[in-house]
Every structure is written in C-alpha cells, then in structure tokens.
Amino acid sequence: MADTGEITQLLSAYRDGDRGAWDRLVPLVYDDLRRIARRQLSRHVRALTLDTTALVHEVYLKMARQEGLQVRDRAHLLAVTACAMRQVIVSFARARTAEKRGGGEAPLSLDESLLSIEDQAEQLLDIDRALQELRRHSERMAQVVECRFFGGLSDDETASALDISRRTVQREWMRARAWILEHLST
Secondary structure, three states: OOOHHHHHHHHHHHHOOOHHHHHHHHHHHHHHHHHHHHHHHHHHOOOOOOOHHHHHHHHHHHHHHOOOOOOOOHHHHHHHHHHHHHHHHHHHHHHHHHHHOOOOOOOOOOOOOOOOOOOOHHHHHHHHHHHHHHHHHOHHHHHHHHHHHHOOOOHHHHHHHHOOOHHHHHHHHHHHHHHHHHHHOO
C-alpha cells in the first residue's frame, strides 16, 4: 500500500492545478481501484460486458477530465471513485436496457474478460433509483451506501472518507439498507 501522506500531497498538488499529479497518483492507488471495481462488478452485475480493468480506466478518464475535483485524502478518493464507478455501471446498464428495447447501436466492448448485463440491468437500475430516492431523504445515508456497498470500504474507511464517526457509519449503514430494501420491495 502506498504512503497515505504521499497520496494526500499529490491530491493537494492536483487541487492546486498540477495536472501531472493525477498521473503520479493513480499508480499509487491502482490496486485499490481494481479491488473496488472487482467488488462492484462481482456484486451487482453477473452479466456485464465490462471488466475490472475497463471499469477502472473508464473512471480514471472520467475523473481526470473533471475540473475542480476536490478530494482530501486516500479514503475520500476511494469513496469518490466508488461513486464514479457506480455511475459508469449504471450508465452502461441504461444503455443496455435501451438496446433491449430497440436502441439499435451495437454494444461497445470495453475489453478483456467479458460478462454480459442482460439479466441484471433492470435490477441495477432499480437499485440506482432507490439510491437516488435515498439521497433526497438523507444525503449522508446515500454516501454511506456508496462507500460501503458500491466501494467496498470498511466502516473505518467510510468514516474517514465522510469525516464522521465509525458508529455513525454503522448506524447509517443499517438504516440505509433497511430503507433501500423497503423501497425495492414496493
């Protein structure tokens, strides 16, 4: 694991306008990004034409193009990355469901080991809609879900990323899961 001080310094340099800092930062957290991507793909989508490496690269490009990215430290970076990965997966699921309804375009294969999304695209979109509703109800609970469920972060990593206590993470995680399950069943 990379030195968290070095990661924090590179994030600070990036915020201060050093565009090269991002390129020096990514190799330091690449294994963490792959772990998050692997977890998201294995948990949510058994049939997605998207692999771990492609997901990490899509998110890298998305975040590298983003102006004014304000990330404090390693834990916050991983939380933001988890959110960006969820957005990429949901966008991909939307495109696939549109295709199933006659959208027409051939699917873009993003590389390596291929999985397909046919069976779970609707379920993934339902989870995304429930998360968006939860966000309107409680921003913090939605952030905890993104960190824990989508990012695979521990209670401590989530607490650090969101600047809240470990106990608050545990309480919000429990409440958020119940809230989402209730909304998915209606």
